[in-house]
Amino acid sequence: MAGVLREDHIAAQNRLRGGLDGVDEDMKCVPADMFVQSAGCLVVDLPHALTLLIWHGKLGIWQIPKGRRNIGESMIDAAFRETYEETGYRVDRLKVNMRTRASIPKDERQGKKVDVAEVISDNEPVAACTYECPQSAERGVMKTVFFFPASGDSTSERDLDTQEAHEHLTPQWFPFEEAIAKLTFQAEKEAARKIIELIQNSGHVLGGANGEKAEEH
Template sequence: MPFRSKRRPTTTPTAPDPSTTNDNSTEMGTRFYTENSTGSIPDSCFWVHDFQLGASMVVVQPSSGKVLLVNNTERRTWFLPRGRKDIGETLEQCALREAYEETGYRVDFLPLYLPSRAPAPPSRPDARRELMVSEPIFITSHDFGPYRHGNRVDRGGQYMIFYYAGQIPADAVREELTGMPDEEHYVGTLLELDDALSLLSRLEAHIMKIAYSHWQNTVEIEQERLSGESDRHPRSRRRARAGDSNSERRVSNVE
């Protein structure tokens, strides 16, 4: 397996502060969207040398309700699997590869009901709220560098990470030696949600908590719909249709 540098960016984006974000607040020209996001950033343009793209995953084991973290046993740190996109690789491929390399588990995407702004497919133009999607849940952006290479200074750039939801089955088995040479101390570990939140950085705990709540919401919606489809009584079908409307509102409200 070829060596790829896993050097991390030198700064970390901050998690949103709910006390300063609401639909109408502004501060020094900054607009705030939902309480799940930090404020707006200036319109920007980055040349190819001045940015990097990466991907990360929030991984759930639906059968147990546990979540998957990376434990760096050498540094005693815990984090979500993540890394930089390779040349010719899609962000989705990057997310799955990094999850496998850093945790040792083979991960699949976890479709969720999300209030995504991505358009619905042409075949179902009115179904944006009714489709489970595997779109990124979050994007973070922060500076990296500068670095010195001998007499040359690399000014660094902007690192943008796309976060996806993933899942592993009940019988998932962790494989050994799946990562890069500098990842030999990485161990994928399944934890209860509260334990995971206490170990993650504030930003990653925020991302984990929101993603997990959308997974729980998705499970509830699917259970209601399956219950409605299995009951053939007309009055029950009317209740099921009303439940679909309530489910749509929940998808919006979990923002």
């Protein structure tokens, strides 16, 4: 998949070298009723090195908690709301060291133009999955799910009756590798692996006494 993406990127660069015709060829207009924006959280219990998945009994699949953004709602608020509604667990933001193509604020750039920024953040999506929306009655509706890292407590008592009437979801905690293996869709496996890798590389103590971020030396 990475090779295909790289080939597509090279092809796009070659087209752009031809001028604005290449931009015009790549640019597509998609009306708001033909795309879905969703968001979710990969929740990690740091002290116990566990992550939270949901079992969709009707479809027989394991997934990362996620759902559609409401009108007027920010992406990160949607991610945490949907995670709570689908699992009953209240979770917190988790800072990670990450690379992003979101722009650095002008007053923080120090006069430099940065295409890919390296930041410590708890409010930026760290991965996204895009696919045709299976819930839509109309073909060709594309869905993009933005995933955020979050911390939670597997030993806490979760709230009940938080799901919508049509949802029959069962939340369950798993060790990291087991969680990745259980996820049904390959793209979500990749998203989970990326988020866990970022958490591990950001100095968070996994399986420690309190899951606090390790001190830098």
